[in-house]
Amino acid sequence: MNKNNFSIGIIGGTGIMGKFFESVFLRYGIKTFVWSRKSEESLESFCTTKNIDIIIVSVSIDVTEKIIAEIGTYISDNQCICDVTSVKIGPMNAMQKIGKPYFGMHPMFAPPLSGKMDGQNVIFCSGKNSQKQEAFIKNIFEKDNSHILESTAQEHDEIMSIVQGLSHFFDITFVQTLRARGLNLEKIFASRSPAYALKLMLSGRTLYQDSELYGNIQIQNSQNIKTLETFFTEAQKLFTTIKNKDLNSFNQIFNAQTKFLGKYAKRSQDESDIIIDYLANRILSKKGVENNNYKFDARDMLLKVS
Known part of the structure; x- marks a missing residue:
């Protein structure tokens, strides 16, 4: 397929993800237009006067369906709509209602520092009458070495309720618990093992992000x-077991989860060992720490993992 077959318009093109996708498309010579709330041009004019073939909606989750409904009133039957939100059931239903070609996608990453999609996952949810447009976008992403995954909207949101919803919820409540217990944070950090340091990093990383984005990921799915x-429900079972000092029940719960993970338990052990060894050698060692400041070369660690 010729890379110039379709032109692309990004609504929300001055946001973090919008800017990233604009840079990717331009790098492959794709005619790309962007629109934001600060644009002097109206949204209707943007969608109808530039011969845009694929309109990508890259706005806050809580207004995505509203924007889709709005542009659906004036785009042509030949224009295709695509959303890039972290939820899919609502946006996919909204796009289906307007009766134009559509599909959904979810980039499972924040914009990489490299500006490229190397090794990153993008989930696609096929819509209707959009096979050529969807294949066109997939082709660009695959050229940029991304991994393409296929899903239905229902399956996507169910999986994201674990990958994003539950994991972010745990990160937030984990730190809430530290705060509520009133323990000395400096001593907690000073006492950390490499494995616990990794947990602290991941929780801290979540809480360093935009609260509105993460709130919408929790609320809108x-x-x-x-x-x-x-x-x-499951946490209460484990809590009751611990409160009752019932080691036999604890072992049963613990071993049942290990069995459920199967080969992924050993794989997790092996892969996390590489990261933990790195943390122990580069961050927690005296050589890597000077007045609690250190330089962390993530690229070196990722090379070791890969």
Whole structure:
């Protein structure tokens, strides 16, 4: 397929992800236009006067469906809509309602420092009458060495309720617990093992992000409530076992989860060993720490993992 077959318009093109995708498309010679709330041009004019073939909606999750409904009133039957939000059921239903070609995608990453998609996952949800446009975008991403995954909207949101919803929820409540317990944070950091240092880093990383984005990821995914209800039920079982000092029940719970993970338990051990060894040698060692400041070369660590 000729790379110049389709032109692309990005709504929200001055945001973090919008800018990133603009740079990717331009790097491959794709005619690309961007629009934001600060643009002097109206959204209707942007969508209807530039011969844009694929309109990518890259805005906040909570306004995505509203934007889709708005542009659906004036785009042509030949224009294709695509959203890039972290939830899919709502946006996919909204795009289906307007009766134009559509598909959804979810980039599973923040914009890389390299500006390229090397090794990053992008989930695609096929829509209707958009096979050529979807294949066109996939082709660009594959040229940039990304991994393409396929999913339905329902399956996507169910999986994201674990990958994002539950994991972010744990990160937030983990730090909430540290704060509520009133223990000395400096001593906690000073006492950390390499494995615990990794947990602290991941929780700290989550809480260093934009609260509105992460709040919408929690609130807008309808599958999160069911997942969190399951989490509380299972957590209560474990809590009761610990409170009752029931080691036999604890062993049963623990071993059941190990069996469920199967080969991924050993794989997790092996791969995390590489990261933990790196942390021990480069961050927690006296050589790597000077007045609690250190230089962390993530590229070196990733090379070791790969």
